[in-house]
Amino acid sequence: MITGEIKSQVDKIWTAFWTGGISNPLTVIEQFTYLLFLRRLDEKQQLEEKKANLIGSELKNPIYSAEYTKLRWHSFVDEDPEALYALFTQPQKDMDNLTAFELMKQLGSKAGAFAQYMKGATFMIPTARLLDQVVQMIDKIAMDDRDTKGDLYEYLLSKIATAGTNGQFRTPRHIIKMMVEMTQPTAEDTICDPSSGTAGFLVGASEYIHEHRELPAAQ
Known part of the structure; x- marks a missing residue:
């Protein structure tokens, strides 16, 4: 179960986003999740x-190769705010013109399925001060316990549910795409979205069905 201390830490991070200019709860949880993922x-x-050092062997299939060391969490967490922000917003010439955020999106199979769905992700933290503030607070969250990770995400989702009672929120397109691909709708399915809003899920399902339809054999 998530502890009161971690809840307090999450609440402070949430407040930091809010006071830093990000008031949409979905955007908050997106940016929060991206940073947690990088960590x-x-x-x-x-x-x-x-593990490799203990047995005296080389690390096989590293997530980060040596040239990207500056884009790793433990390397940039102690940077001053402006330098940290530059790593997220300015292409690094000595690192294939990537930023820490863009590299995360390109990790693909090395990082598991999650990274593959981040191709449409956008870095939206507006200031160096806010990024540094949030990174420092995330770095202090104790996440050694596997159960804590799940509880942490459940708590984040509960905050969205609470915020949702006060308004409507659009689901980001890359999240829609991921959910549609996971459900794999077909033309034979009946699809209903009771809270369609701008119909993002319905459009996404339609596009998926169109892209995966079986074409008639050529005569």
Whole structure:
């Protein structure tokens, strides 16, 4: 179960986003999740590096190759705010003109299925001060316990549910795409979205069906 301390940390991060100019709860959880994901990627590689060092072997199939060291969480977490923000917003010439955020989107199979759905993700944190503030707070969240990770995301989702009682929110297109691809709708299915709003899910389902339809054999 998520502890009161972690809830308090999440609440403070949520407030930081809000006061920093990001008031849409969906945008908050997007940006929060991206940063959590970046931290987890680096922690995963650090664990594998320790294992490799213990047995005196080279790390096979690293998530981050050596030239991208500056774009890893443990490397940029102590940067000053402006330098940190530059790593997220300005292409790094010595690192294939990538940013920390763009590299995350390109990791693909090395990082698992989640990264493959981040191709349409957008970095939306508006200032260096806010990015630094949030990164420092996320870095202090204790996430060693596997159950804590799940509880953390459940708590984040509960905050969206609470916020949703006060208005309508559009689901980002890359999230719609991921959910549609997971359900794999067909032309034989009856599809209903009771809270369609701008019909993003319905349009996404229609596009998926169109793209995956079986064409008649050529005569």
